[in-house]
Amino acid sequence: xxxxxxxxxxxxxxxxxxxxxxxxxxxxxxxxxxxxxxxxxxxxxxxxxxxxxxxxxxxxxxxxxxxxxxxxxxxxxxxxxxxxxxxxxxxxxxxxxxxxxxxxxxxxxxxxxxxxxxxxxxxxxxxxxxxxxxxxxxxxxxxxxxxxxxxxxxxxxxxxxxxxxxxxxxxxxxxxxxxxxxxxxxxxxxxxxxxxxxxxxxxxxxxxxxxxxxxxxxxxxxxxxxxxxxxxxxxxxxxxxxxxxxxxxxxxxxxxxxxxxxxxxxxxxxxxxxxxxxxxxxxxxxxxxxxxxxxxxxxxxxxxxxxxxxxxxxxxxxxxxxxxxxxxxxxxx
Amino acid sequence: xxxxxxxxxxxxxxxxxxxxxxxxxxxxxxxxxxxxxxxxxxxxxxxxxxxxxxxxxxxxxxxxxxxxxxxxxxxxxxxxxxxxxxxxxxxxxxxxxxxxxxxxxxxxxxxxxxxxxxxxxxxxxxxxxxxxxxxxxxxxxxxxxxxxxxxxxxxxxxxxxxxxxxxxxxxxxxxxxxxxxxxxxxxxxxxxxxxxxxxxxxxxxxxxxxxxxxxxxxxxxxxxxxxxxxxxxxxxxxxxxxxxxxxxxxxxxxxxxxxxxxxxxxxxxxxxxxxxxxxxxxxxxxxxxxxxxxxxxxxxxxxxxxxxxxxxxxxxxxxxxxxxxxxxxxxxx
DNA sequence: GTAGAAATAGTTAGCGCTAACAATTGCGAT
DNA sequence: ATCGCAATTGTTAGCGCTAACTATTTCTAC
Numbered sequence: 001x002x003x004x005x006x007x008x009x010x011x012x013x014x015x016x017x018x019x020x021x022x023x024x025x026x027x028x029x030x031x032x033x034x035x036x037x038x039x040x041x042x043x044x045x046x047x048x049x050x051x052x053x054x055x056x057x058x059x060x061x062x063x064x065x066x067x068x069x070x071x072x073x074x075x076x077x078x079x080x081x082x083x084x085x086x087x088x089x090x091x092x093x094x095x096x097x098x099x100x101x102x103x104x105x106x107x108x109x110x111x112x113x114x115x116x117x118x119x120x121x122x123x124x125x126x127x128x129x130x131x132x133x134x135x136x137x138x139x140x141x142x143x144x145x146x147x148x149x150x151x152x153x154x155x156x157x158x159x160x161x162x163x164x165x166x167x168x169x170x171x172x173x174x175x176x177x178x179x180x181x182x183x184x185x186x187x188x189x190x191x192x193x194x195x196x197x198x199x200x201x202x203x204x205x206x207x208x209x210x211x212x213x214x215x216x217x218x219x220x221x222x223x224x225x226x227x228x229x230x231x232x233x234x235x236x237x238x239x240x241x242x243x244x245x246x247x248x249x250x251x252x253x254x255x256x257x258x259x260x261x262x263x264x265x266x267x268x269x270x271x272x273x274x275x276x277x278x279x280x281x282x283x284x285x286x287x288x289x290x291x292x293x294x295x296x297x298x299x300x301x302x303x304x305x306x307x308x309x310x311x312x313x314x315x316x317x318x319x320x321x322x323x324x325x326x327x328x329x330x331x332x333x
Numbered sequence: 334x335x336x337x338x339x340x341x342x343x344x345x346x347x348x349x350x351x352x353x354x355x356x357x358x359x360x361x362x363x364x365x366x367x368x369x370x371x372x373x374x375x376x377x378x379x380x381x382x383x384x385x386x387x388x389x390x391x392x393x394x395x396x397x398x399x400x401x402x403x404x405x406x407x408x409x410x411x412x413x414x415x416x417x418x419x420x421x422x423x424x425x426x427x428x429x430x431x432x433x434x435x436x437x438x439x440x441x442x443x444x445x446x447x448x449x450x451x452x453x454x455x456x457x458x459x460x461x462x463x464x465x466x467x468x469x470x471x472x473x474x475x476x477x478x479x480x481x482x483x484x485x486x487x488x489x490x491x492x493x494x495x496x497x498x499x500x501x502x503x504x505x506x507x508x509x510x511x512x513x514x515x516x517x518x519x520x521x522x523x524x525x526x527x528x529x530x531x532x533x534x535x536x537x538x539x540x541x542x543x544x545x546x547x548x549x550x551x552x553x554x555x556x557x558x559x560x561x562x563x564x565x566x567x568x569x570x571x572x573x574x575x576x577x578x579x580x581x582x583x584x585x586x587x588x589x590x591x592x593x594x595x596x597x598x599x600x601x602x603x604x605x606x607x608x609x610x611x612x613x614x615x616x617x618x619x620x621x622x623x624x625x626x627x628x629x630x631x632x633x634x635x636x637x638x639x640x641x642x643x644x645x646x647x648x649x650x651x652x653x654x655x656x657x658x659x660x661x662x663x664x665x666x
Numbered sequence: 667g668t669a670g671a672a673a674t675a676g677t678t679a680g681c682g683c684t685a686a687c688a689a690t691t692g693c694g695a696t
Numbered sequence: 697a698t699c700g701c702a703a704t705t706g707t708t709a710g711c712g713c714t715a716a717c718t719a720t721t722t723c724t725a726c
Binding site: 058066092093111136215216219 | 422445
C-alpha cells in the first residue's frame with residue numbers, strides 16, 4: 001500500500017480511502033491511485049485489514065462430513081447466499097453427530113477469524129449432554145434440540161413428514177410403515193414423529209418401522225426387514241414413508257425383488273426430492289425441501305446479528321414448509 | 334494475550350511460546366500459562382498471527398456452483414484431507430464454466446488471506462481465451478486444458494471412459510452410442526474422447542451421440558433422442574456409454590418407457606458409481622472414481638509447494654485410474 | 667566457589683492496515 | 697484581496713501477534 005502511495009505521490013491513507021470507496025477523494029486522485037494499483041498489481045492484505053477493523057467479511061459454516069443430499073444441498077445454498085452478500089465462507093465439518101463434536105467445531109471456527117458462525121450440521125437426538133460453547137461471535141443454528149433457545153431456521157421436518165404420511169392416508173392406506181434415518185439424528189426422530197402424529201390424528205395404528213442410515217443400501221436392507229415381517233405375518237402394510245429419497249430408491253428395488261408391485265401393492269413416498277427421484281421406476285412421490293430459502297433466511301438472520309451487534313437476538317424459529325410432490329410410487333389402495 | 338500474561342505474571346512472549354508449543358518454556362510456567370488461558374477463555378487472534386507470520390493455515394478451494402455428484406464429492410474429499418493436515422478451507426465457487434470465471438475466482442481467493450489455492454472447478458473445453466491470473470500463492474489445478482503447464486492430479490477421464498467402452502465392446506457390442514455431458518466441459522469432451530478412442534482401437538464405427546447436462550432429466554431426454562434415431566432408422570445401437578450415472582438413470586427410464594429392455598436389448602454403462610447406482614432397476618454398471626485419492630494427492634502436492642516454497646514445482650501430471658464396476662445394466666449382445 | 671554454557675524469560679520492533687485527528691487546499695462570498 | 701467553510705489529503709497511533717534480539721536464571725564442570 002505504501003508502494004502504491006509512493007508510486008503516485010499520495011499518502012497511504014488516500015490509497016486506503018480509494019480502496020474502501022470513501023467518497024472524500026477527488027476524481028483525479030482516485031484515477032491516479034487506481035492506475036497505480038493496477039500497474040503494481042497491488043492486492044489488499046486481508047489479515048491486516050481484519051486486524052485493524054476487527055471484521056473479516058468471513059462466515060464460518062459448520063457442516064457434516066458426508067456426501068448426503070441434504071447437507072451438501074444446504075451447504076451449496078448457504079455458500080451462494082453468502083457470496084451474494086459479499087461474505088467469504090470458511091468451511092469446517094464434524095465427523096460425528098454429537099453435541100461434543102459440534103461444540104468443538106464451533107470453537108475451531110471461532111478462532112478462524114470469522115464474523116459469525118452458521119451451524120448446518122445435523123444435530124444429535126441425544127439430549128443428555130447439553131451443547132456448551134463460548135461464542136465470541138454470533139452463532140446461528142439450522143436445527144436445535146428441544147429446550148435449546150438458539151435462533152433457528154429450518155424445514156419443518158415434523159410437518160413435512162406429516163404431509164407425506166397424510167398423502168398416503170388420503171389414498172386410503174390404513175397400514176403405513178416407516179423406514180427411518182439413524183435414531184441418533186434429530187432429523188430422523190422428527191420425521192418419524194411427523195409420521196406418528198399423522199397416523200394418530202387419523203386414528204390409524206403405527207405400521208412396522210425399520211431403521212436405515214440414509215444410503216440406498218440401507219434403504220434396501222430396511223425394506224427387506226419390513227418384507228420379512230410381512231411374510232412372517234408379524235406386521236402388514238400397504239404403504240411406506242421413507243425418511244429420504246436415497247433410501248426410498250433402495251426400498252423400491254427390495255420391493256421389486258420380492259415381487260411386490262409399487263404402487264400396485266405397496267405405495268412408497270420419500271423425502272428430499274433429489275434429482276434422481278423423478279426418474280426411478282416407478283418415479284418417486286416425495287416431499288421437496290426448499291434449501292435455498294432456508295439458506296437465504298439463515299444468512300439474513302446471522303448477518304443481521306453480525307452487522308447490528310446490539311440488536312435483539314431473534315429466538316423465534318422460522319420454519320419453512322415442505323412441498324408434496326406426487327409421482328408414480330403412491331396410489332389408492 | 335497481554336491479559337493472560339499479566340494474569341500469571343509472565344511476558345506476553347512467554348504466552349505466545351506456550352501457545353505455539355515452543356520447547357524453551359519450563360513445565361511450571363507452561364502449566365501456569367495454560368491455566369490462565371483456560372480461566373480467561375483466551376483465544377488467539379488469527380488475523381494478528383497471520384499478519385505477523387505471513388501464513389494463515391488456510392487454503393482456498395475454488396469449486397463449482399452445483400449439487401452435482403462429482404464436484405460435491407471432490408470438495409468433500411479435499412475438505413477432509415485439509416483438516417487432517419491442519420488447514421482451514423475457504424470456499425469459493427464459480428457459477429459458470431469458463432477461463433474468465435476461474436481467473437476471477439482465483440483472484441477473489443488470493444485476496445482472502447490463503448496460503449495456497451486448489452482449483453477443483455471443472456474446466457471449460459473452450460481453449461480460445463487462455464487462463465491468465467497472477468498468483469501470489471501456489472495454485473494447483475485438478476484439471477488443465479491442453480497446453481497448460483500447471484500441475485495436475487485427476488482421474489484419467491479418457492482412460493476411464495475407454496475402460497467403460499471396452500467393457501461394452503468385450504461383451505460383443507458392435508454399435509455403441511454415447512450420451513455426453515455438456516460440450517462446454519472439458520471433462521465431457523475427454524470422456525467422449527475415450528469412448529471414441531476405444532471404438533477406433535477396436536475398429537468399430539461411432540454410434541449416435543446425444544448431449545445432456547449431467548442431470549437425470551437431461552439423460553432421459555438424450556436417451557429419447559437416441560431412441561428416435563433408432564426408430565427412424567438413422568442410427569442403430571445395442572449399447573450406450575453415458576457420461577455420468579445421474580444421466581444414465583434417466584436414460585434407463587427412457588429405454589424402459591420405449592419398451593427397450595436393459596440389458597436385454599440395450600446395454601447401458603454409466604460413470605461415477607454414485608450411491609444410487611447399485612439400486613436402480615436394473616442396477617447400473619459404471620466406472621468408479623476415487624475422489625479421496627485425488628483429493629489427498631492434490632493436497633499433498635499443494636502443501637508441498639506451500640511449505641517448501643523454493644522447491645521445484647511439480648508439473649508432471651498424476652492420473653488416477655478409474656475402476657470398472659459391472660452390474661446388471663450391461664450384458665452380452 | 668566460580669566460570670561458562672545452556673535453558674528460560676523479557677524487550678523491542680514491525681507485520682499492513684484503518685480510525686481519529688490534524689493539516690492543507692480550493693472556492694465562493696464579502 | 698481576504699475570510700470562512702467545505703472538500704480533500706496527510707499524520708499518528710495502534711489492532712494482536714511473532715521474530716530477533718537481549719537479559720536473566722539455572723545447571724554443570726572444574
